[in-house]
Amino acid sequence: MRAVVGGFTLIEVLVAVCVLAAGIVGAAGAQLTALRTRQHSALLSDAVQLASGLADRMRANAEQMRAPDAANPYLHTSYDAAADGAPAPGGPQCHANARCGSAELAQFDIYEIKQALHAGFPGGRVVVCRDTQIWDAGRGALTWACAGAAGAPVVVKIGWRARRSPGVPAQDEAIESAPGVAIVVAAGTE
Numbered sequence: 001m002r003a004v005v006g007g008f009t010l011i012e013v014l015v016a017v018c019v020l021a022a023g024i025v026g027a028a029g030a031q032l033t034a035l036r037t038r039q040h041s042a043l044l045s046d047a048v049q050l051a052s053g054l055a056d057r058m059r060a061n062a063e064q065m066r067a068p069d070a071a072n073p074y075l076h077t078s079y080d081a082a083a084d085g086a087p088a089p090g091g092p093q094c095h096a097n098a099r100c101g102s103a104e105l106a107q108f109d110i111y112e113i114k115q116a117l118h119a120g121f122p123g124g125r126v127v128v129c130r131d132t133q134i135w136d137a138g139r140g141a142l143t144w145a146c147a148g149a150a151g152a153p154v155v156v157k158i159g160w161r162a163r164r165s166p167g168v169p170a171q172d173e174a175i176e177s178a179p180g181v182a183i184v185v186a187a188g189t190e
Contacts, residue, residue, distance in 0.1 A: 063102035082123040087114035123161030142179040154185040
């Protein structure tokens with residue numbers, strides 16, 4: 001009687017190795033996607049906190065918020081860390097023990113948000129303006145453009161340059177990253 005010898009052929013081993021390799025590549029891709037999602041979520045959370053903090057500071061500095069738009073330093077805030085570089089400190093450092101007027105406090109608030117964006121966000125950007133059209137339904141994204149006149153709501157917009165794949169920035173049609181956060185500071189007045 002002949003005994004049947006069991007074993008694996010070379011083709012069976014190669015197929016098993018290919019299946020294993022496909023599984024490893026899939027797992028690595030899932031891990032990479034999870035890391036990108038985590039980083040985006042962390043930046044989004046930080047941006048919401050930063051925008052909310054600036055909005056609270058602006059509301060607390062009621063004297064500047066009641067000033068005409070041309071004299072309100074908050075409404076002239078437009079900073080792009082990639083283009084503008086590190087912000088230069090200006091005016092007094094209005095910490096708890098320093099005495100600052102409302103205009104100096106506004107300049108300090110603006111400097112601090114610029115510093116936080118420069119230090120914590122890749123290509124961070126902030127715009128504070130009056131805006132009635134925050135969302136562009138055609139693109140399905142927030143916009144940097146400010147389409148508001150006197151009486152429109154005051155909005156803080158924060159964004160950064162995210163990465164889709166190594167070295168390729170995620171850009172919208174206007175060759176710029178869309179804002180990640182837009183917070184209304186004060187409702188418009190008529």
